[in-house]
Amino acid sequence: MGLCLGKQTEGGDSEENVKFSGGNVHLITSKESWDQKLVEASGDGKIVIANFSATWCGPCKTMAPFYRELSEKYPSVVFLLIDVEELTELSTSWEVKATPTFFILRDGQQVDKHVGANKSELEKRITAIIDSTTQRQN
Template sequence: MGNCTAKPLANDNDSDHDVEFVSGNVQLITTKEAWDQKLEQARHDGKIVIANFTAKWCGPCKTIAPYYCELSEKHPSILFLLVDVDELADFSTSWDIKATPTFFFLRDGEEIDKLVGANKPELEKKIGAVTKSPT
């Protein structure tokens, strides 16, 4: 149930950077335009969006990444997005990210729920809640 609030001072040889953050049905967002396009696509298709704001240097992010990818395959009716807070720093700031990972649950582009931290049971519970809630 950890989260990261600051970038580490020392760079520990990047040996853990080979964690697969994007696999399954997770889609990496690299621009604000791509974000807008994916949200519009989800709105058009009537899909819930889960956006994972993450960082490559964050231990809890690395821990939850494979599970997030697994969930994306188990729930094809949800659009799973991944935003690297360092790659899209200004955009992430606009979402008031205080710690990573932070998961936003969106319907029609509006936040309906949020989870801060790498809490697998809570993430699964929130996915269950948003998939059962009426549109």
């Protein structure tokens, strides 16, 4: 399971985030946009997947295309991307210790967490939450 525990190289401007986003992935660039997306998702009864990553992190780069694919495969889920370097206070408040870290949220509250670049495990967790939410609604 690949993960980054700290910045390993210098550089990497915010333009690199474009490679990380796309599909139905929403790039979060402020605490306000984070709050807004969580409120919107809660209001719509949607699950949120929050990907805390970094442009310099190899495993994050590996997960980026897969994360975009997931966002297109599960359109009923809100996929967010947070750069830990850009939003350090938000990352700290969520106690992100390694990248990538994925939080699965329902009504703004954490229901699951996945750390690392294990694609199949991440998708398994997402589908389990989707299935449990679907069963709750029936």
